[in-house]
Amino acid sequence: MSELEKFKESVKRMVDEKRPLLVEIARYLYENPELGSEEYKAFERLTKVLEEHGFNVERGVYGMPTAFVASFKGKGKGPRVAVLAEYDALPGVGHGCGHDLIAASAVGAGIAASRVMKELSGEVLVVGTPAEEGHGPSAGAKVIMADHGFFDDVDGVVMLHPANSWGVGGQSLGIHQLEMVFKGQTSHAAASPDRGRNALNAATLCYMATHMLRQEARRDANLVIHGIITEGGLASNIIPDRAVCQFGVRSSDEKYLVEMVDKVGRCAEGAAHALGVEVEVTKRKLYSSNKLNIPMIKALWQNYKDLGAPVKDWQESTKAIPMASTDFGDVSQKTPVAGSYIGIAPEGTPGHSRQLADASMTKEGLDAMVVGAKALGMTLVELLARPETLKEAREYFNSH
Numbered sequence: 001m002s003e004l005e006k007f008k009e010s011v012k013r014m015v016d017e018k019r020p021l022l023v024e025i026a027r028y029l030y031e032n033p034e035l036g037s038e039e040y041k042a043f044e045r046l047t048k049v050l051e052e053h054g055f056n057v058e059r060g061v062y063g064m065p066t067a068f069v070a071s072f073k074g075k076g077k078g079p080r081v082a083v084l085a086e087y088d089a090l091p092g093v094g095h096g097c098g099h100d101l102i103a104a105s106a107v108g109a110g111i112a113a114s115r116v117m118k119e120l121s122g123e124v125l126v127v128g129t130p131a132e133e134g135h136g137p138s139a140g141a142k143v144i145m146a147d148h149g150f151f152d153d154v155d156g157v158v159m160l161h162p163a164n165s166w167g168v169g170g171q172s173l174g175i176h177q178l179e180m181v182f183k184g185q186t187s188h189a190a191a192s193p194d195r196g197r198n199a200l201n202a203a204t205l206c207y208m209a210t211h212m213l214r215q216e217a218r219r220d221a222n223l224v225i226h227g228i229i230t231e232g233g234l235a236s237n238i239i240p241d242r243a244v245c246q247f248g249v250r251s252s253d254e255k256y257l258v259e260m261v262d263k264v265g266r267c268a269e270g271a272a273h274a275l276g277v278e279v280e281v282t283k284r285k286l287y288s289s290n291k292l293n294i295p296m297i298k299a300l301w302q303n304y305k306d307l308g309a310p311v312k313d314w315q316e317s318t319k320a321i322p323m324a325s326t327d328f329g330d331v332s333q334k335t336p337v338a339g340s341y342i343g344i345a346p347e348g349t350p351g352h353s354r355q356l357a358d359a360s361m362t363k364e365g366l367d368a369m370v371v372g373a374k375a376l377g378m379t380l381v382e383l384l385a386r387p388e389t390l391k392e393a394r395e396y397f398n399s400h
């Protein structure tokens, strides 16, 4: 048995040994769901457990009270590798996104990897990233950390997300948000329509113009444009002087996304010009798309495979049409990453549902979390014990 294999065996044993603790953590989060930026109970529990296991824990990083960085140093200087924990819940459906299992698996992977660190150089990090669902001041914590340069000093990052099938490496959509505020002039809609300037008409024209943009969408870039009109007047006999639209624009191609966000903005400007009203367009980038890193994906995938998990071929996962957006995308733009998903519920179970939350507490769900914790832990030690993988990952990152 090679040294790396011995390390991996040790990770597996340690995760099994810690299973009762990991299950208890998952159950505690499940029973105490907290919205993003308010995950104080989860934060206390996770940081305490990591500290008890010898991690050095920095609490409340980058001004986010429920974010943390827990680190465990090896025998000497070397690469820094990280596993990310999420622990925010959703309104109404508790842990309907399964973040209770993300937290438990990250703690399990981190603790298991730390046990072989006396024989390895480098550092293992368990990073607590709150508010993935976008609630409160710490919304999209990974973006905040990425913008502060935190991930520039991390050499490889792994994590998992519960789902209804198994896979490693998927794309996600970058997303930008636009708000358009149209300002016109009120007037009596029957007696003096000629003296009004109709902000709602401009908003409607803008809404229709964005529809027409879809016709020229690049088919390989997974463009999605979704919008609503949030304000459109106060009474039907008054020509509205104010109307507001909100749009989300998403794509798996970062450059193309910026181009399309500009075009959607121009729809507002053109409509305002046509109707003789003013418009103010505010653009905000929310999340980046996921930059795939094939060497990282292959390493994590192989570990799932070796554990007997029914993972799809990674080629299939990386080519699947991206459905959603996540702040993990912003991490992937800074350093090599591999994301994975574990099957905890029957095919067809909707995400963000009570059913998915409950699935996280079934034997199937908890078994999947344990397999995931092992695969993540094995990958962390592999990245430290086998420098070629990180080298290949960095080269791939720089050339794509």
Ligand SMILES: [Zn+2]
Pocket (backbone or CB within 6 Å): 097, 133, 352
């Ligand atoms: Zn979610």
Ligand SMILES: [Zn+2]
Pocket (backbone or CB within 6 Å): 097, 098, 099, 132, 161
């Ligand atoms: Zn989620």
